[in-house]
Amino acid sequence: MKTITRARARTAFLGALIALTTVFARPGVAAVVLDLPSGSRRVAEVITALDSYNLPTGPWNGEEVPTKPVEGQVSRQAFRISGGGITTLQILSPLRQQILDQGYELLLECADNDCGGFDFRFGTEVLPGPGMYVDLTDFRALSAGAPDGSEHLNLLVSRSAANGFVQIVRVTAPGATPPTRIGTDADRPNATIAPVMLPVDPAEIAEPLESVGHVILPDLTFETGSASLGEGSFASLAALADYMQAHPDRRVALVGHTDAIGSLDANIALSRKRATSVKDRLVTAQGISAGRLDAEGMGYLSPIASNLTEEGREANRRVEAVLLPQ
Template identity: 50%
Template sequence: MSPASSTCPTASRAPRACSPTRTTTVPRARVRRLFPIAFAVSAALAPPADAFELKLPGNGALAREVVRDPDTYLVPVGPWSDGGLPTLDVSGRVVQQAWRIVIDGITTLQIMRPLAAQLTEDGFEILFQCAGQECGGFDFRFGTDVLPAPDMFVDLFDYRFLSARGPGPQYVTVLVSYTSGTAYVQIIHVGADDAAPPRIEPDAGSRPVAPPEPGQTTETEAPPDDGAAAPSTLGARLEQKGHAILSDLEFDTGSAALGKGPFASLDALATYLKANAARRVALVGHTDTVGGLDVNVALSRRRAASVLERLATKHGVPRAQLEADGMGYLAPIAPNLTPEGREANRRVEAVLLARE
């Protein structure tokens, strides 16, 4: 049975269509948080004959697989805009996988481009593609379904997304990110109960893209950028890069208390936001690796919330222009092997969001 836009009460496991597939806009605050259930699949079970294949570069390993049958998945078909994410509401058997690939010298484009080509060759129509800020940055990342860390990690400044519709119909989305020598790939497939999800196989002997032919242009990575901005250029950096480290803030290890200041970065950010009332920023906390992940995520959120309170109460920035979240130690800008590296990683960044 084909994936449907919604499900009706039925005694069978297969969902049946209640209405045509529709496009909906889902505010991030309303996105349903799913609680994945991992399960093992016997290697002795051969995939159905009509399963299509996706090859990943390098030594990819399956980190997590979740199956929900039946369930509904909101397929993103456009960037985050006007406070919501355009989606297709489809139902069926949802298979969600996270893959990790340890590989150096590769870009998210080099991973995504061959996967898109393979889907096209298998008869899929690409519905939407985007990269980082084109997708909507922070809002897009937290507005769509992503498996939790450490199985899947998304660098807010280096990720790509693709959604596609195939025969049946069936739907596939691919989310790719890269950080610190590891690529993270999430693949979600939605089809009928008897539809075969893709066979995903690492291809250790391959590189994702062939060398460019003479005259062919290629995309190259920019030089490393730690995101730090001088207070005088903070607003310009937000407009050009989408994020900026508030580099003069002071936090002690294990503490969420923001120092007394004054902090020039907060003065500059407040000035920028009050002069641009339609702009919003997310304050995103980061930590070193002292302690466990859950503890550090909670700590980074409290630090970001502390900065938000300072901006709102001492600098007069409207709360409607601010939100706070935390990434723990999952997005370092320096090795955590030295005191200097750990200090650099204890930071709060301002991430420019879509207009109000």
């Protein structure tokens, strides 16, 4: 896989910070406010009373993203920061300092290519777009933990041309004081609850691909254990081909995903075969140059639904189109 080059730092520092009542609450310790940049708005939130989360603890090592399994109340939130010009470091730096000031220990800090680029992004849990957006060439990740193990934290920061994005995942151990939610829907009317990435109309994939950077090709179906793409025309492939023909400078990675039945190695191989079959169909039936398409497989590492139900497993058997840097 090609090494993704690290984006150059951008200029123009964004000044004022405002409190969004994000707290790191520990028994016997006063709630601590984590300030996000001015113009921040919560746009996605999923809070689970008892769940598990694989906390990233290291960059992609060539095989996987090292993680530490943690359990408790899991809060997943995404924020959009209005306005261009602010860099990912300018977003993350004051947040990192606030975390350190409260006595948390850093377990991971890396940036885009140093994290592992594409492999890190798709080897970690990310809230779906449009709530969270990740530029594969311009993102930063940080993981930290309370010294007593009562809470763990992961931050993922990225940006588009017009906005900055921050994802905050917090895991509070059973018996510890749960963290206070970041604001309310009443004071942030644009907030949405986004537990999974819902597929769009197969013929309308160009807009989310352009604005979010990736999109599910929702009319492709794969049975458990099969890499064969069905016969007939697929509206999503026709729409993707139209988009690529209209934008000859664009490159797209096709990323296969599976349900959780079987071993990880087998599922990664299967998901890569599925992505390759979609690539082959775009080349042979739609006339897209093979050099503009990559095919990758993530196995079951990035589910969008529970693997405990047939409906969830079916949703997880999918191929996504990911817009690559020009």
